[in-house]
Amino acid sequence: EAGVTQFPSHSVIEKGQTVTLRCDPISGHDNLYWYRRVMGKEIKFLLHFVKESKQDESGMPNNRFLAERTGGTYSTLKVQPAELEDSGVYFCASSQDLGGREQYFGPGTRLTVT
């Protein structure tokens, strides 16, 4: 069974540009999460999808971030326009159901904004 995959593994963009990160969850997992670790700080939650619906987006930092999960399969996270403070590692995770089930993490996308 394939794990959670993320693309790209690393992205370097200039301030003001747009970047789109992609996450493919484990097949059959309705729950998809985005987290990020910036500036060597702790990893923080961004948002949670159940199928194609946003269940909780309380961690999204501002309206420069837009997440979608069309069709309830893969998800994209767009940053537009990117700022220097957006640099960090963005992780995607998926789980089979709710109730505190184990979340399986992808390898992450390292975003560098210069």
Added chain:
Amino acid sequence: GIQVEQSPPDLILQEGANSTLRCNFSDSVNNLQWFHQNPWGQLINLFYIPSGTKQNGRLSATTVATERYSLLYISSSQTTDSGVYFCAAIRWAQKLVFGQGTRLTINP
């Protein structure tokens, strides 16, 4: 919300030594997980352990839910064990709350 605290923040050991990392959480949890972030930034799932004890090779973990802590043991440390170790917990909402991490450095 739930608070997750890890100790120590930094740990430097020689290859072959054993180490114990601690994770305290402020309330009862439905989920507790341990991760290793390697030098390339990838987050590796180690254990899903809301209670009890699990072992995987040189690594083992114990969670005492009633006392609100979890321990990660690494025996016979190798240089490849270096990196940051995170624990994370869920109480009611579905989002994992992460601790600040323990940076482990294993010197040859």
